[in-house]
Amino acid sequence: MSRPVYAYGIVVLPPPDLRRQVMALRRQHPVLHASGPPHITVKSPFLFRGTGAWVAEILEEVCARHQPFELELAGLASFGTSVIYIPVVPCQPLLDLHHDLVESLAGYVETLNEKYEGAGYTPHLTVADHLTPEDYQLARQLLQGWYPRGRVWVDRIHLLRGRGRWDITRSFPLGDP
Secondary structure (H helix, E strand, C coil): CCCCCCEEEEEEEECCCCCCHHHHHHHHCCCCCCCCCCEEEEEEEECCCCHHHHHHHHHHHHHHHHCEEEEEEECCEECCCCEEEEEEEEEEEEHHHHHHHHHHHHEEEEEEEHHHHHHCCEEEEEEEEECHHHHHHHHHHCCCCCCCCCEECCEEEEEEEEEEEEEEEEEEEECCC
């Protein structure tokens, strides 16, 4: 009997008030659906090539090399007509963490979409994804006048596991313990 195949991702969670806002919008307007809880992706989804213990050990080592930092989120943007998101104002600590994770996990994981890593990395918090062009137009109308802003204190990253739906499996604190 084969084991189910799960994808994994590494994320930062937004502050509870912003998370509640996004979830409330999704509940009120089903067109604003998304495949996971509100989050900021730090490493694109991937499959393990080895055991989960290897990945956890690598994540602990990477996190020990990075100190906590603050992110700023502001406004709304989109990737084409399929994703609406809140942009993260670029900051060096997040980019450094992203690059360290990508480099440290190379050879241990199979990244599902490498075009979103390295120079293609655009930090953001997804409001809605997998939109049709028609749903995109409706979603933009529903969100008209909503200008989300917020700061996120990043003192840990979270490993998500998903197979259609994403759940947090473990958290890794930043900084040397």
